[in-house]
Amino acid sequence: MGAPITFMDSYNPEQFEIIGCSESEGRGFSNGLWNPESGIAQPTIGGRKVYKRLFIRRRA
Numbered sequence: 001m002g003a004p005i006t007f008m009d010s011y012n013p014e015q016f017e018i019i020g021c022s023e024s025e026g027r028g029f030s031n032g033l034w035n036p037e038s039g040i041a042q043p044t045i046g047g048r049k050v051y052k053r054l055f056i057r058r059r060a
Contacts, residue, residue, distance in 0.1 A: 005021075
């Protein structure tokens with residue numbers, strides 16, 4: 001799931017695992033979670049780049 005960076009204000013490591021984040025160039029913390037063929041490494045809505053997102057996963 002993608003969450004806004006403000007998610008960190010209420011982050012509970014026992015409930016969620018951070019698996020990466022979006023950023024320009026799709027490298028670093030993206031952890032390979034983007035499609036290199038698209039040429040876009042940031043979240044977009046209607047073709048416009050939006051704010052950085054954290055990729056999180058609920059812990060079992």
